Amino acid sequence: MRLTCPLCGERDRREFYYKGDAIALNRPAPDAGTDAWDDYLYLRDNPAGVTKDLWQHELGCSAWIVVERNTVTHEVLSTALASDVKKATK
Amino acid sequence: MRFSAWQVLKNGLTGNKGWTPHWRSPEPKKEYDIIIIGGGGHGLSTAYHLAAVYGNANVAVLEKGYIGGGNVGRNTTIVRANYFLDGNSQFYSHSLKLWEKMEGDLNFNAMHSQRGIINLFHSDGQRDAAARRGNMMISQGDDAILLDREGVREQVPFLDFEQTRFPIYGGLYHKRGGTARHDAVAWGYARGADQRGVDIIQNCEVTGIDIENGAVTGVQTTKGPIKAKKVGMVAAGRSGQVAAMAGMRLPIESNILQAFVTEGLKPCLDHVVTYGMGHFYISQSDKGGLVFGGDLDFYASYASRGNLSTAEHVIEAGMALMPMIGKAKMLRSWGGIMDMTPDGSPIIDKTDIDGLYVDCGWNYGGFKAVPASGDCFAHLLATGRPHDVAKKFRLDRFRTGVDILDEEGKGSQHNLH
Numbered sequence: 001m002r003l004t005c006p007l008c009g010e011r012d013r014r015e016f017y018y019k020g021d022a023i024a025l026n027r028p029a030p031d032a033g034t035d036a037w038d039d040y041l042y043l044r045d046n047p048a049g050v051t052k053d054l055w056q057h058e059l060g061c062s063a064w065i066v067v068e069r070n071t072v073t074h075e076v077l078s079t080a081l082a083s084d085v086k087k088a089t090k
Numbered sequence: 091m092r093f094s095a096w097q098v099l100k101n102g103l104t105g106n107k108g109w110t111p112h113w114r115s116p117e118p119k120k121e122y123d124i125i126i127i128g129g130g131g132h133g134l135s136t137a138y139h140l141a142a143v144y145g146n147a148n149v150a151v152l153e154k155g156y157i158g159g160g161n162v163g164r165n166t167t168i169v170r171a172n173y174f175l176d177g178n179s180q181f182y183s184h185s186l187k188l189w190e191k192m193e194g195d196l197n198f199n200a201m202h203s204q205r206g207i208i209n210l211f212h213s214d215g216q217r218d219a220a221a222r223r224g225n226m227m228i229s230q231g232d233d234a235i236l237l238d239r240e241g242v243r244e245q246v247p248f249l250d251f252e253q254t255r256f257p258i259y260g261g262l263y264h265k266r267g268g269t270a271r272h273d274a275v276a277w278g279y280a281r282g283a284d285q286r287g288v289d290i291i292q293n294c295e296v297t298g299i300d301i302e303n304g305a306v307t308g309v310q311t312t313k314g315p316i317k318a319k320k321v322g323m324v325a326a327g328r329s330g331q332v333a334a335m336a337g338m339r340l341p342i343e344s345n346i347l348q349a350f351v352t353e354g355l356k357p358c359l360d361h362v363v364t365y366g367m368g369h370f371y372i373s374q375s376d377k378g379g380l381v382f383g384g385d386l387d388f389y390a391s392y393a394s395r396g397n398l399s400t401a402e403h404v405i406e407a408g409m410a411l412m413p414m415i416g417k418a419k420m421l422r423s424w425g426g427i428m429d430m431t432p433d434g435s436p437i438i439d440k441t442d443i444d445g446l447y448v449d450c451g452w453n454y455g456g457f458k459a460v461p462a463s464g465d466c467f468a469h470l471l472a473t474g475r476p477h478d479v480a481k482k483f484r485l486d487r488f489r490t491g492v493d494i495l496d497e498e499g500k501g502s503q504h505n506l507h
Contacts, residue, residue: 001397014399018389020343020505038489042341042432044504046330048392055389071344071392 003067004079005057019054021045022066025086048072054082093197112277113157113284118291121317122150124471125309127296127332128325129153131162131272132449132456134279135464136324136471137288142195143465144472147287150318151280152311154295158276161327161426161456166349166383168362168373169458170207170267171232174223175497177482178435179230184479185462186232186266192461198278200270201376207267207362208242210249210411212256216366220262227264235263246363248414255410256367267362269373275460299336305444306336320445322471327392327427329450336446341432341488343504346387346425347454348396350404352418354378368407372415380418382408386428386454388505396425428454432488434507435495438466438476439485447471448485453507 001013021044028036045051051071057063064082069075091097091110101108124140126133129151141147171186173179193200211220217236224234235241242261243251251258280290291313298310299321308317325332333340355378364371372382384404387396401423408415431437431451436459438449449467452459466480476483482493488502500506 012399013397018505020390034489039339041503042488043339044330044341044343045334045339046343046390048328048331048344051390053390071390074391074393 001074001076003055003065003076005060005063005065006079006081007061007063008057011057011060015057015059017056017058019056022052022054022085024054025066025082025089050077093199112281113290116289116291118150118152118289118294118311118313118316121308122289123148123318124320124322125149125316125318126151126322126324127309128323129157129280129290129292130160130324130326131276131279131460132326132452132463132467133322133324134276134283134290135460136322136449136467137283137290137464138279138286139465139468140472141283141286141288144468146472149283150289150291150316151283152294152296152309152316153290153292156292157280157290158273162276162460163273164349164424164426165272165457166371166373166381167269167272167375167457168207168267168371169202169270170264171230171458172207172209172223172227172234172262172264172267173497174226175495177493177495178497179226180479181462181466181483182458183230183232184465185459188461188465189270189458190266192278196278196282198274198281200274200278202268202270203376204266204268205361205373207264207364208237208246208261209264209364209366210242210261211259212367213259217259220260224262233265235265237261237263246359246361248358249363249412250410253410269362269375271376272457279460279464296332296335299446301336301443301446306446320447320471322447322449322467324449324467326429326450326452326456329429329448333448336441336443338441338443340437340448340450341485342429342451343390344392345389345428345430346391346393346396347383347428348387348400348404348423348425349381349383350401350420350423351375351382352380352415352420355380355418358414363411365407365411368410370404370407370411372408372412379421380415382415386430387425392427394425394427396423428452430504430507432504432507433494433496433502434498434500436463436483437485438463438470438480438483440470440474441485
């Protein structure tokens, strides 16, 4: 699999570290309660199909990237800087 | 039919015309006491134990594909009880004991082979950890022997003991560990459950779970609605999708684990050998193929195929440990879909919905657990109470933070296991 880093261009999967579901962009408040933190840390939709997850271009520019891809076909649909995605959702 | 030497002889002499199918192909009844969603190893073992041990054969196993077509027929077949943590240790010990009597109980040859497992270590610190683990195994009543380098060399002389990166210091030898024929385990449990009255319904996909007033009442399937008093979800790899039908989210992310097999060779590797430093383990199947694998591809996937980078990593480790495998031609590889939990340990528990139970999250270690998972899940379904050896496999342990079962000591977080 190859991922397109918004800063460096298309790179091999080996250069990237996988963090997981892009839920990390919606971190709950510290006092949001056990259920909100359970949702955030542990429970997952885990879709067979299109998903968004967080990757870091660890062996490149170190940027955090939101990757939209299909978990069944490994097709990569889009990539964007996590900071841009975060700004757009505010 | 009961298998025996006499049957083999009789059918051998009469053109093998006397063999009958191992299980029926019934149409689903309108209602069962218990429905098991998923006819993999764990689902079939659950059905068998419900009928054979807990006295309830009014059970249907619903399988969307065919028996033996999922992960139970595609894994590296290792059976062991070398767990350390309280909660895991008892469970896998129970499972190994069930393995040891399974073939007799089922009257079926699962080719269970206790050829021994050697977990290599490569530093003084790792030796201490291996000794500590071995002591835990012994105190659980299982077996473990700490081998020094010469002890390992005696058994597996062809390893590269003096490699510069991870020279071999010794190994933890678990004699009762080994392998089994995976398909035969599925077939044996299917046959045993069917003989005791369980309906095994293949090509029957569950499309919905019916819930009324917080209690489960049955399921919708591609063969029509079926009512049930209790429903057990045992669909590892697809647990998330099944649970979603009940409006639940699980602490599970599906990842790919690859495995590889070479052409058939003459017997050259007697044991299962694991090389933790290189993320590599290997055994030789009874057909002669070297079966080996490594770590996950480490990202969420349902693609049933892995990445080249992981394949390269595994094969590099194999070459570093056991250079002779370079002469073997690799025949095929595959990627299985694993239910990964945040702490790398499974879940066998009730849910917040009355009558709905879940057995999932087997990570990369489901095969060895097939007998005990079935026994414990059947116990839970039949009695409503967790089996003594599985009471720590709770669904809510991540939310509460109590009794996290992080066997590898990596942390309780998705993507670490």
